[in-house]
Amino acid sequence: MKNLAIRAGLAVLVMAITLTWWTMHRGDSHTQSSSRIPDKVWSGGHTLEIEVESTSRATMRVSFSQHDKPAGEQQTLETYEKIAAGARSWRIDVPAHVGGYIEIGADKPSPGDKLAMKVKSNGKLVNEQTEKLDQPLQSGYAFFLQVHYDDYSNAGSEREESDAESGGTSPGEDH
Numbered sequence: 001m002k003n004l005a006i007r008a009g010l011a012v013l014v015m016a017i018t019l020t021w022w023t024m025h026r027g028d029s030h031t032q033s034s035s036r037i038p039d040k041v042w043s044g045g046h047t048l049e050i051e052v053e054s055t056s057r058a059t060m061r062v063s064f065s066q067h068d069k070p071a072g073e074q075q076t077l078e079t080y081e082k083i084a085a086g087a088r089s090w091r092i093d094v095p096a097h098v099g100g101y102i103e104i105g106a107d108k109p110s111p112g113d114k115l116a117m118k119v120k121s122n123g124k125l126v127n128e129q130t131e132k133l134d135q136p137l138q139s140g141y142a143f144f145l146q147v148h149y150d151d152y153s154n155a156g157s158e159r160e161e162s163d164a165e166s167g168g169t170s171p172g173e174d175h
Contacts (some may be wrong), residue, residue, distance in 0.1 A: 044093030046153035063100035121155035
């Protein structure tokens with residue numbers, strides 16, 4: 001009886017390890033990440049321009065998700081750069097049917113810090129935001145500006161998601 005209990009326990013342990021491994025390693029991933037925002041994404045084709053200004057150190061994040069392929073086959077690129085206080089800009093060559101999030105998040109901001117962001121698609125201004133931090137951040141909150149587009153090449157005529165366009169302070173992941 002003792003041997004049977006040991007075998008059953010080992011079988012459960014092996015199954016738990018196997019399921020954990022499968023969950024963490026789902027085969028070929030179509031997601032890449034980079035600690036640098038690129039000048040060109042995949043084949044390019046359309047111009048995405050981002051201008052930011054921050055009075056404190058910040059992290060700039062731009063994601064790229066391909067939307068013209070079936071789920072599971074879509075390429076995704078998550079990029080970020082740590083930036084010093086001041087102004088910074090990027091000009092990115094992005095293909096059609098690629099969208100994602102554009103976000104600047106202040107790193108350890110103080111009251112009075114400001115964030116500003118302008119986004120242009122093919123030369124047309126499609127988003128402009130400015131936010132000032134009026135009081136110290138509560139624990140668990142972040143100070144950021146963010147916008148989302150399903151297709152960066154069509155951002156000028158695409159209606160932005162209202163909840164993604166808001167900036168300011170928000171509970172969640174500290175950036």
